[in-house]
Amino acid sequence: MRAPGLVVLMLCAAPVVLGQQANLQGLKQEAAAEVDKLQTLTQQMVDEIFSFSELGFQEFETSRYVTGILEKNGFHVEREVAGIPTAWVASYGGGKPVVAFITDIDCIPRASQKPGVAYHDPLVEGAPGHGEGHNSGMAVNVTAALVLKKLMAEYHLTGTLKIFPGVAEELLGTKAFYVRAGLFRDVDIVLGAHVGSEFATSYATGDGESSGLVSVQYFFHGKAAHAAMAPWRGLSALDAVELMDTGWDFRREHLRPAQRSHRVIINGGDQPNVVPSEAAVWYYFRELDYPHIKELYDLGNSIADSAAKMTSTAVDHKLVGSAWPAFFNKTIAEAQQKNIQTVGMPKWSDADQTLAKALQKEIGAKVEGLKEKIEPLAEPAKEQTGGPSDDVGDISWNVPMTYLMYPANIPNLPGHSWPNAVAMATPIAHKGSTAGAKVQALTALDFLLQPQLVQQAWDYFRTVQTKDIHYSSFLGPEDKPAIEMNQEKMEKFLPQLKKVYYDPARYKSYLEQLGIQYPTVKRQP
Numbered sequence: 001m002r003a004p005g006l007v008v009l010m011l012c013a014a015p016v017v018l019g020q021q022a023n024l025q026g027l028k029q030e031a032a033a034e035v036d037k038l039q040t041l042t043q044q045m046v047d048e049i050f051s052f053s054e055l056g057f058q059e060f061e062t063s064r065y066v067t068g069i070l071e072k073n074g075f076h077v078e079r080e081v082a083g084i085p086t087a088w089v090a091s092y093g094g095g096k097p098v099v100a101f102i103t104d105i106d107c108i109p110r111a112s113q114k115p116g117v118a119y120h121d122p123l124v125e126g127a128p129g130h131g132e133g134h135n136s137g138m139a140v141n142v143t144a145a146l147v148l149k150k151l152m153a154e155y156h157l158t159g160t161l162k163i164f165p166g167v168a169e170e171l172l173g174t175k176a177f178y179v180r181a182g183l184f185r186d187v188d189i190v191l192g193a194h195v196g197s198e199f200a201t202s203y204a205t206g207d208g209e210s211s212g213l214v215s216v217q218y219f220f221h222g223k224a225a226h227a228a229m230a231p232w233r234g235l236s237a238l239d240a241v242e243l244m245d246t247g248w249d250f251r252r253e254h255l256r257p258a259q260r261s262h263r264v265i266i267n268g269g270d271q272p273n274v275v276p277s278e279a280a281v282w283y284y285f286r287e288l289d290y291p292h293i294k295e296l297y298d299l300g301n302s303i304a305d306s307a308a309k310m311t312s313t314a315v316d317h318k319l320v321g322s323a324w325p326a327f328f329n330k331t332i333a334e335a336q337q338k339n340i341q342t343v344g345m346p347k348w349s350d351a352d353q354t355l356a357k358a359l360q361k362e363i364g365a366k367v368e369g370l371k372e373k374i375e376p377l378a379e380p381a382k383e384q385t386g387g388p389s390d391d392v393g394d395i396s397w398n399v400p401m402t403y404l405m406y407p408a409n410i411p412n413l414p415g416h417s418w419p420n421a422v423a424m425a426t427p428i429a430h431k432g433s434t435a436g437a438k439v440q441a442l443t444a445l446d447f448l449l450q451p452q453l454v455q456q457a458w459d460y461f462r463t464v465q466t467k468d469i470h471y472s473s474f475l476g477p478e479d480k481p482a483i484e485m486n487q488e489k490m491e492k493f494l495p496q497l498k499k500v501y502y503d504p505a506r507y508k509s510y511l512e513q514l515g516i517q518y519p520t521v522k523r524q525p
């Protein structure tokens with residue numbers, strides 16, 4: 001006798017679903033209003049993390065500061081996760097669904113720059129700086145999480161929030177370890193956020209301009225000798241590095257056009273009259289998918305071995321980073337796109353536009369100011385060209401995930417250098433982060449209140465994304481996070497950086513503390 005029961009169930013179910021929809025719209029409006037109320041905190045987070053200027057694996061002040069805010073607001077924080085001193089997970093709530101947020105926190109070597117100034121003017125000469133804009137991500141995600149927590153408590157919503165820091169993203173150094181440590185095992189949906197000049201999201205392989213990679217350091221060991229008196233008694237490790245580099249560059253012609261590979265010599269010896277007994281070179285090998293990345297990795301190892309043979313030196317290598325090419329979830333992207341449209345672009349002031357145009361002019365980029373329009377959700381590119389990498393890729397192959405690009409920076413910049421830091425502690429970054437926080441909160445509500453949408457995201461993940469491709473980490477069982485990286489570089493600048501940390505108790509903004517007139521642009525001749 002199932003039929004009558006079913007009818008009763010359907011009659012009951014209909015009003016509940018309708019009620020939930022109405023409820024969802026109301027909650028979204030309330031969430032957006034609550035994000036607006038937190039604008040001062042959002043601005044302080046943007047400015048404070050900008051002033052910390054911490055390189056990958058050295059994000060101690062940033063992590064202390066952000067976890068402090070979260071703990072003060074009732075989140076439970078677990079520290080040093082996955083064997084990484086600056087990594088942590090903050091949680092609130094209980095039960096399903098588990099909605100996680102992630103965003104990067106590290107900065108770029110030598111990118112120190114005064115905010116609001118449209119020409120190169122370092123805060124601390126030679127020091128690291130937020131020349132990628134990662135200082136704004138936590139302002140986005142933490143603001144959204146605080147608002148969600150308030151609404152969840154007030155309206156007794158079931159579900160768990162989790163906040164993760166993207167430690168050492170610039171080194172592609174942690175996400176594979178997060179995955180290996182099982183940090184995403186119970187997570188249903190991941191909402192990543194990354195600074196951009198546009199307000200956009202994408203799914204699948206997006207614009208096709210992203211690659212996966214392995215980051216590998218090769219250490220050659222030779223024998224020291226007086227370089228003039230007895231060079232025949234020495235074996236040069238630097239010769240091996242140079243032969244490896246030359247070998248790679250000859251081979252490059254015969255690799256697929258989609259590959260990207262680049263290197264820096266991290267140890268070239270000490271002085272010319274000593275045959276270098278130790279030398280080292282660091283490669284990023286990028287390709288479009290796991291098998292091709294693995295092929296480049298194997299080829300790199302074999303060219304290194306050959307260079308060692310030619311010079312009678314020895315070589316060993318260390319994997320210091322890895323990333324799967326990212327693949328984002330269509331269901332989440334579609335929900336997110338609607339929320340981007342609801343929130344809309346920030347209202348830029350004349351001062352914001354003046355700064356943007358002056359910087360674009362200064363660096364010889366196309367002068368078009370800040371973006372005013374939202375990007376539509378595009379179909380994924382038919383052909384992948386490859387390009388940069390992000391180690392969230394590993395997460396995206398384990399849990400349905402999207403990556404929100406929020407408009408907190410100036411368009412047409414070169415990336416990974418001082419121009420990308422110019423706007424990052426100004427009203428451009430503050431307004432863009434507030435807009436980003438709204439979309440993160442609204443999208444989380446979509447999944448907290450609609451279990452069927454969580455199901456739909458997983459259906460896409462299982463039947464489309466991972467139908468034929470299965471995740472397998474680049475990490476070997478012996479590989480460990482390279483937590484010692486950047487330690488010396490950071491220690492060198494720490495005393496000078498500490499002097500310019502932002503103090504929100506004394507100054508309304510970092511611009512005010514530094515006495516910078518906004519915007520500061522070169523006078524027209």
Ligand SMILES: [Zn+2]
Pocket residue numbers: 104132134169194
């Ligand atoms: Zn980044």
